[in-house]
Amino acid sequence: MIVLATPAGAxxxxxxxxxxxxxxxxxxxxxxxxxxxSPQAIPFRFPGRLYPIESLEEALAExxxxxxxxxxxxxxxTKYWL
Numbered sequence: 024m025i026v027l028a029t030p031a032g033a034x035x036x037x038x039x040x041x042x043x044x045x046x047x048x049x050x051x052x053x054x055x056x057x058x059x060x061s062p063q064a065i066p067f068r069f070p071g072r073l074y075p076i077e078s079l080e081e082a083l084a085e086x087x088x089x090x091x092x093x094x095x096x097x098x099x100x101t102k103y104w105l
Contacts, residue, residue, distance in 0.1 A: 043067070 043053050052059045052066030059066050070079060 047053060047067070050059060050061040050064035051057075052068070055068055057066060065073065070076070074082075
């Protein structure tokens with residue numbers, strides 16, 4: 024993911040951080056040091072080591088198959104499984 028060093032990029036970063044805080048923090052570790060609260064949920068610092076980053080957007084949009092429940096999220100016309 025590329026975050027632009029413009030107000031628009033900062034706005035997207037803030038929106039993403041709020042989305043993660045609201046939907047993901049209860050299971051996943053979200054910082055470089057956090058551990059996941061759920062043993063089935065990997066910390067967010069690891070997906071790039073386990074999966075090709077460029078394929079995660081599509082996988083999330085189509086409904087990534089995971090071993091634990093994740094909330095649904097709608098972004099415009101696209102449905103994301105988080």
